[in-house]
Amino acid sequence: MRWLDGGSPAEVVAALKDVAPELGDYPIVVREPVGDDDPLWRSATAVVGERFVVKYAWSRPAALRLAHEIAVLEALAIPYLPEVVASSTDPVLLVTRLVPGQALFDVVDSVDRDDAGRQLAQFLGELHGADIGPLPPAALQPATTDVLRNEFIKWARPDQRAAVVRWCDWADEVLATPRATVLVHADLHGGNQVWEGGQLRVVVDFETAGLAEPEYDLRAFPGTGPGVELLTATMRHYTHLTGRELATDRVMAWHLRTALGDALWRSEAGVPLPDHRTPQAWVDDLAERFTALGIDPGLSATS
Structure with a gap:
């Protein structure tokens, strides 16, 4: 399992091109990170092309949590789940379809x-x-x-x-x-x-x-x-x-x-x-x- 070195937009773009090359040229808007003081919270999301959401991590504890989410979503088949477009543990990345709403x-x-x-x-x-x-x-x-x-x-x-x-x-x-x-x-x-x-x-x-x-x-x-x-x-x-x-x-x-x-x-x-x-x-x-x-x-x- 590999995670990002940091949470910069450039690193997210590079990881996205590895995991989902077809999305790598879309504009990316990185959302405010959850936190960076505690390694557990070194994770964030980004919106890709106003159509997809990318979750990523830049520490082992945060990456383990995200890898766990990927495994759970892959195993579940119930209503109201996010649609997984792409996922990876090398690097750890989860791409889901953006759902409009509040x-x-x-x-x-x-x-x-x-x-x-x-x-x-x-x-x-x-x-x-x-x-x-x-x-x-x-x-x-x-x-x-x-x-x-x-x-x-x-x-x-x-x-x-x-x-x-x-x-x-x-x-x-x-x-x-x-x-x-x-x-x-x-x-x-x-x-x-x-x-x-x-x-x-x-x-x-x-x-x-x-x-x-x-x-x-x-x-x-x-x-x-x-x-x-x-x-x-x-x-x-x-x-x-x-x-x-x-x-x-x-x-x-x-x-x-x-x-x-x-x-x-x-x-x-x-x-x-x-x-x-x-x-x-x-x-x-x-x-x-x-x-x-x-x-x-x-x-x-x-x-």
Whole structure:
């Protein structure tokens, strides 16, 4: 396996001419890299001829993630996948067809929640039922509850701190008993979905796909759009389509770790939260979501 020496446009063009010579003369617009301080994030994308997307890496950790995505896409045959035009591990490069549309984050207020939930449930049902051979466990990203108890607490208001600790205790109880694992996307937030005219066109970024419980894939849904309608619609359609129940408390336990973990690292790094509000506001949002779903995380999960 070989990766690029750097992320310059010239290196991308040279690699593209190796992997897909027919695209090498198209104009290339390199998007802002994900990051270059940590080798894990030394990757980026470029748009080729306004028709294709190229993903590439310039470190071993980033290249391993991209090579994993290539292998997953080659093995899967389900709806809503990106169309692979070319791929290679020497150098590591993935070329997919560009799909016009917008991220779910940008259109969630205008889509029909029930219909959107049906489409997402179709994707999740197909993905979770896929068998593509041996896979590693997904790298679970949310901060641990110990980290939240010890470090997030200083970003909460004094009147919120006891509740955050109780929520963490509750999440530990909920997730104490493991569930059977399935193939999950593992990073299914609104930015990795392309929508157009109320229709889900494609789901992208399978670099972290692996084995985890199905509820892990819905951990971002409670915070996507106002209320929890997208989550409840997706879960309802998922059960109808697959015959498999999803546990709301497990989704919310993962969501708690995800939301507060995101607020924590951003606050400590001086990076604005995605909606430019405060960690305290996010704690208030979590309380409202628990109430809307009829969950009292102040009580024992087994009571």
